[in-house]
Amino acid sequence: MAHIKLEEEVPGIRSLVLFRPETGQYLYELVQILLRGESTLSEAERELIATYVSQRNECIFCRDSHAAASKCLYGDEKSIVDEVLHDMNEAGLSEKMKTLLTIAGKVQVSGKEVSDEDIATARNNDATDREIHDTVLIAATFSMFNRYVDGLATLTPTDPAVYEEMGKRMAGGYSFPQQTK
Amino acid sequence: MAHIKLEEEVPGIRSLVLFRPETGQYLYELVQILLRGESTLSEAERELIATYVSQRNECIFCRDSHAAASKCLYGDEKSIVDEVLHDMNEAGLSEKMKTLLTIAGKVQVSGKEVSDEDIATARNNDATDREIHDTVLIAATFSMFNRYVDGLATLTPTDPAVYEEMGKRMAGGYSFPQQTK
Numbered sequence: 001m002a003h004i005k006l007e008e009e010v011p012g013i014r015s016l017v018l019f020r021p022e023t024g025q026y027l028y029e030l031v032q033i034l035l036r037g038e039s040t041l042s043e044a045e046r047e048l049i050a051t052y053v054s055q056r057n058e059c060i061f062c063r064d065s066h067a068a069a070s071k072c073l074y075g076d077e078k079s080i081v082d083e084v085l086h087d088m089n090e091a092g093l094s095e096k097m098k099t100l101l102t103i104a105g106k107v108q109v110s111g112k113e114v115s116d117e118d119i120a121t122a123r124n125n126d127a128t129d130r131e132i133h134d135t136v137l138i139a140a141t142f143s144m145f146n147r148y149v150d151g152l153a154t155l156t157p158t159d160p161a162v163y164e165e166m167g168k169r170m171a172g173g174y175s176f177p178q179q180t181k
Numbered sequence: 182m183a184h185i186k187l188e189e190e191v192p193g194i195r196s197l198v199l200f201r202p203e204t205g206q207y208l209y210e211l212v213q214i215l216l217r218g219e220s221t222l223s224e225a226e227r228e229l230i231a232t233y234v235s236q237r238n239e240c241i242f243c244r245d246s247h248a249a250a251s252k253c254l255y256g257d258e259k260s261i262v263d264e265v266l267h268d269m270n271e272a273g274l275s276e277k278m279k280t281l282l283t284i285a286g287k288v289q290v291s292g293k294e295v296s297d298e299d300i301a302t303a304r305n306n307d308a309t310d311r312e313i314h315d316t317v318l319i320a321a322t323f324s325m326f327n328r329y330v331d332g333l334a335t336l337t338p339t340d341p342a343v344y345e346e347m348g349k350r351m352a353g354g355y356s357f358p359q360q361t362k
Contacts, residue, residue, distance in 0.1 A: 003300045004310040020314055022218060026211040033203050057291065103332075110238065111331025119184045129185040133201055136332040144325035150292025151284075151317040 003153045011155040011162075012061040014177050016148060025176050027145075032174040034138055041131055043171075044073035045097060048084060049104050049138045055085055056108045059146035061156045066142075068167020096125040100135045107139035184334045192336045192343075193242040195358050197329060206357050208326075213355040215319055222312055224352075225254035226278060229265060230285050230319045236266055237289045240327035242337045247323075249348020277306040281316045288320035 006015040017024025035046045047070035054062035067085065071078035083091035088101050099122040106113035114136070122132055157163065187196040198205025216227045228251035235243035248266065252259035264272035269282050280303040287294035295317070303313055338344065 003295065003297070004314055016314070016318075020311075020318070022214050023211060023318060026207045026214070030204060030207040030211070033207070037203060058293065107328050107332040111328040111333075112239065114184065114332045114334070116184070130201075133185055133197070133333065137197075137201070137204060137329055140325040140328035140332060143328055144321040147288050147292040147321035147324055148318055151288040151295045151321060152292075152314065153295070 011157050012149050015154050028174050028176045036173050044070050049135055050142045052084055052101050053104055053108045053139045053142040054146055057146035059150050061149050062146050064163040065166045068163040069170035072167045072171040096127050099125050103135050104139035107136050108143055192338050193330050196335050209355050209357045217354050225251050230316055231323045233265055233282050234285055234289050234320045234323040235327055238327035240331050242330050243327050245344040246347045249344045250351035253348045253352040277308050280306050285316050285320035288317050289324055
């Protein structure tokens with residue numbers, strides 16, 4: 001049961017932004033621009049960074065919903081998401097994406113973990129300043145969402161079909177929920 | 182030196198939102214509503230939660246700037262901020278604030294650390310659902326800002342007078358920077 005009185009049967013972040021729309025609206029605006037706005041990282045790749053950080057924070061709701069969104073966006077290449085969840089270093093990803101996920105993994109621990117060497121390695125694999133910036137901000141943002149969702153013990157569905165449905169909706173973009181579920 | 186090319190001599194979060202205003206504008210909107218919007222927690226208390234979490238994340242820029250803002254808002258009671266930074270449990274705070282800071286400290290580690298007992302203790306000390314919610318969201322939000330600011334190695338001033346000046350400005354509210362410094 002959630003730590004505060006939230007609308008029943010509404011899962012995860014959705015229950016929280018409905019409880020407090022004044023802050024929730026900006027959380028949705030932020031994630032929409034960060035994961036769906038113009039970028040040289042694909043939407044699937046950005047969802048993968050969110051998924052990887054959420055897994056490291058053991059936030060099941062965020063991990064499974066963003067994994068589903070990433071798979072939906074990867075389409076035929078969706079097995080990449082499971083490969084990253086199993087072992088990022090062995091996944092069939094570009095070297096650039098591996099260096100960015102390495103940075104995201106450090107940010108999940110602490111911003112101070114990111115070294116000059118990590119950045120140089122990403123640059124040597126053609127990562128731009130904007131890509132490095134967005135990777136750090138996505139990792140920081142999901143370090144927030146994971147804590148928010150779990151810190152208030154929100155509802156975490158267990159049925160994979162629920163996440164698959166969520167992933168399809170999320171693939172289309174993030175807008176403040178009009179419906180509750 | 183910062184990990185990406187930011188405007189020179191511009192410190193901390195300010196340099197990042199100027200680099201990427203598309204995301205920065207929502208970060209400012211979020212923090213304005215969370216720390217300055219209508220609440221039964223005072224602005225000084227909310228800044229104190231931000232300070233406490235930033236100290237635990239060892240983010241000097243966020244700790245010292247929000248400590249300065251909190252002191253400015255506490256006015257005559259500003260020594261409370263130093264007491265919390267020294268030892269929260271021994272500080273001259275209400276029991277309610279201690280229970281909320283305990284929850285914030287758990288969120289800094291992981292959302293999963295917050296227990297039913299932590300919530301019950303907060304409630305027994307008259308914390309409302311909205312206060313518990315906002316405490317968790319402030320702690321989660323600063324777990325994001327701390328990682329963002331340090332993950333890109335932004336400029337951290339060392340002169341206490343710089344933070345005092347920042348604190349005064351921040352006490353007046355958060356709006357997207359028109360000036361750069």
